[in-house]
Amino acid sequence: MRDLKNTNSARTKAILAALAQAEKKAENIVVINVGGVCNFTEYFVICTGLSTLQFRAISDNIQKKLKSIGYRPFHIDGETSPNWLVLDYDDVIVHIFNPDARSYYELERLWADGEFVDWEKEGKNLHP
Numbered sequence: 827m828r829d830l831k832n833t834n835s836a837r838t839k840a841i842l843a844a845l846a847q848a849e850k851k852a853e854n855i856v857v858i859n860v861g862g863v864c865n866f867t868e869y870f871v872i873c874t875g876l877s878t879l880q881f882r883a884i885s886d887n888i889q890k891k892l893k894s895i896g897y898r899p900f901h902i903d904g905e906t907s908p909n910w911l912v913l914d915y916d917d918v919i920v921h922i923f924n925p926d927a928r929s930y931y932e933l934e935r936l937w938a939d940g941e942f943v944d945w946e947k948e949g950k951n952l953h954p
Contacts, residue, residue, distance in 0.1 A: 859943055870920075
């Protein structure tokens, strides 16, 4: 396994965030490289959570994993929302939606011109 301390790869951060989501049983996890079609971030990591308790568990696990390689979110929004929570790591933005909000916002459709990343395949050797 690779040593991930102080990695500066946005892709690595995005994949680790997706792995952290999966560990907390998030559903429909998607990683999109939007760097070529977006001017404010490089990656979106999107998942569905089924309760505010699961949102918190997913968020906490992402923060723990990324903190272990030297990253903290610049901003967190929606911590008390039952619909959506976002962690902003500047070059990686993590969205945790409930099913209705995810269906309403359809971020995968909005950013369909980005590259959809096979995070499960790429993440096999990335556990910090």
